[in-house]
Amino acid sequence: MNWCALIAGALAVLYGVIGGVFVVVGGAELAGAxxxxxxxxxxxxALVVISGLLLTGGVLLLARRASGQWTVVAGAVLSIGGISYVLLRTSTAPMGVTPELAASANTELRQIAVVALVLAIVMLALALVPRREQGSRPPTW
Incomplete structure (x- = not known):
């Protein structure tokens, strides 16, 4: 396994677990609303789908399954789209995504979203690095 796949898999699992925590907290919040x-x-x-894709893809990637690479790529692309939406929405809407977010932590939300966006882009780039076949040597020029 190459280092890029290992790092992408670990990031995907971490991202999926953190997303899962947000799903549990958000689900409890939605249930009580x-x-x-x-x-x-x-x-x-969307968070449920993205977290599931990244967690599943990360585990598959760490288990050296080819399907893990494309599952992580799909989760990362959806994550980048979702985070971009949150960043766009919080910077253009006068009240933010919701009045509660605007009143409490709109700036902090944007800072967290930027960090998450950078990590998602890094994860996507690392997952897209082609795998080298076992025993093959890199080309010499």
């Missing part, structure tokens, strides 16, 4: 915000529900479902 009086009204259901449609945007919040879609974001929640």
């Amino acid at each position: 009086d009204t259901l915000d449609p945007v919040g529900a879609v974001v929640f479902l």
Whole structure:
């Protein structure tokens, strides 16, 4: 296994576990809410899918399965899209994604989202590095 795949797999598992924690906390928050915000529900479902893809792909990648690479790539691409949406929404909407976020931690949310975006891009790039066959040597010029 090359180092790029190992690092991408570890990042994907970490990302998936952290996303899973957010899913549990967000699910409890949604279950206790009086009204259901449609945007919040879609974001929640997207987080469930992304976390599942990254956790599954990371485990498959660490187990040296070829399908893990493409599962991590799919999760990373969806993650980049979702984080970009959050960054765009929090910087263009006068009240942020929701009034609660605007009142509490819009700046902190953007800082966390930027770090998550950079890690997702790194994970995507590392997952896309081609695997070298066992026993093969790099080309010499």
